[in-house]
Amino acid sequence: MQNFISIPTIESGLYMFGGHRHTVNGGWSFFEQSHQVIELMIVTKGHQLTEIKDSRVVDLGPGDAILIAPGTLHTNRNADNHKKMTYMCLHFDFEDVELRSKIIGLLANKLIPAQSKLAHLSEKMLNDIVDICKDKVHRNDFEVQVDIEIILLQYLKQLSILVQKIKGHNLPFTDKEAKVGRDISVMIEDWVNNDDMNSSFTFSDICSNLHISSGYGHRVFKKVYGITPLRFIDKEKYRKAQRLLEYSGNSIEEIAYMTGAANISIFSxxxxxxxxxxxxxxxxxxxxxxxxxxKNQTGYFE
Known part of the structure; x- marks a missing residue:
C-alpha cells in the first residue's frame, strides 16, 4: 500500500463564448471573421457552405461538423437561397497546449462527416448544452454553468482519445518543431509564473535562451499551437493577474509590476x-x- 499519493494541480482555463442554435432563412450569410479560439459548427438541417480563406469551401449537410482553427478567416452561408437552415456552434478554448495543437493539426478546417464518431460526439455535446440553456431563468446559475463545463470537459476527453487513435503522421509540423513549440510554451509558463524572473521579458529573450532565432521561434510556435507566442504570453500574464487579484493580498500596483507592466495605468x-x-x-x-x-447576514470565507 502506498503511503503517499499525489493529487495533480489542475488549472483547466476552460473558456467558451458565442454558443447558440439558430435557424436562418434562405440566402443567409455571415461576414468574414476569425477568432483566437477553436470554433465548432454543426448543421442539423439544410446545407451550409463554410469558405476557408485561401483554401477551399466546405459543404456541410445535416449532421456534418467542422472545427475551425484559431486565426482562420472564414465565412458561412446558407447554400440554399430559399430553404431555411439550422446550425449549432460554440467557440471554446482550454489550457492543454498539446491537445490544442493536435486538434488544430489533425482535425481543423476540414469536413467531419455526419457518420463519423467525432460528428456524433460533437452533436450530442452541443444538443446537451442547448437543452440545459432552454431554461432562460436559471441558465446563468452556478450549478447550470458547472453542468455545461462538465459536458464540454467530457467532450474534450473524448477528443483527446480520438486524436490519439489517428494513424499516420498527418500533423503539419515535424517532431522537432513540436518539441521546439513545447519548449517555448514551457519556458513562457515558467518565466511568467516565476516571481524571481524579470517579468518584463520579451519573446526574443525566450528564443535567445533556447538558442533559436525569434523569427524561427515565432513561425514554429504559430504552426504548432495556432496562436502567436505574444498572445500566449499575454494569456499567461492574464491568468497570473487573475490569480493574484483573487487570492493574494498584493496591491494592484504590485500586481502590475509582477506581470511585467511598465506602470499601473498600462496594466489597468x-x-x-x-x-x-x-x-x-x-x-x-x-x-x-x-x-x-x-442567519444574521454575516460571514466571509476564502
Whole structure:
C-alpha cells in the first residue's frame, strides 16, 4: 500500500463564448471573421457552405461538423437561397497546449462527416448544452454553468482519445518543431509564473535562451499551437493577474509590476482589454462572490 499519493494541480482555463442554435432563412450569410479560439459548427438541417480563406469551401449537410482553427478567416452561408437552415456552434478554448495543437493539426478546417464518431460526439455535446440553456431563468446559475463545463470537459476527453487513435503522421509540423513549440510554451509558463524572473521579458529573450532565432521561434510556435507566442504570453500574464487579484493580498500596483507592466495605468488598460473589467472592479466582483450569509447576514470565507 502506498503511503503517499499525489493529487495533480489542475488549472483547466476552460473558456467558451458565442454558443447558440439558430435557424436562418434562405440566402443567409455571415461576414468574414476569425477568432483566437477553436470554433465548432454543426448543421442539423439544410446545407451550409463554410469558405476557408485561401483554401477551399466546405459543404456541410445535416449532421456534418467542422472545427475551425484559431486565426482562420472564414465565412458561412446558407447554400440554399430559399430553404431555411439550422446550425449549432460554440467557440471554446482550454489550457492543454498539446491537445490544442493536435486538434488544430489533425482535425481543423476540414469536413467531419455526419457518420463519423467525432460528428456524433460533437452533436450530442452541443444538443446537451442547448437543452440545459432552454431554461432562460436559471441558465446563468452556478450549478447550470458547472453542468455545461462538465459536458464540454467530457467532450474534450473524448477528443483527446480520438486524436490519439489517428494513424499516420498527418500533423503539419515535424517532431522537432513540436518539441521546439513545447519548449517555448514551457519556458513562457515558467518565466511568467516565476516571481524571481524579470517579468518584463520579451519573446526574443525566450528564443535567445533556447538558442533559436525569434523569427524561427515565432513561425514554429504559430504552426504548432495556432496562436502567436505574444498572445500566449499575454494569456499567461492574464491568468497570473487573475490569480493574484483573487487570492493574494498584493496591491494592484504590485500586481502590475509582477506581470511585467511598465506602470499601473498600462496594466489597468490591458486587464480591462482582457476581461472587460478594471483590476479593482474585478477584485470587488470576486470578493462579492465569496461573501456568504448566515442567519444574521454575516460571514466571509476564502
Amino acid at each position: 488598460k490591458q486587464f480591462k482589454k482582457w476581461s472587460g473589467y478594471s483590476p479593482s472592479e474585478y477584485r470587488k466582483q470576486i470578493l462579492h462572490k465569496r461573501t456568504v450569509y448566515s
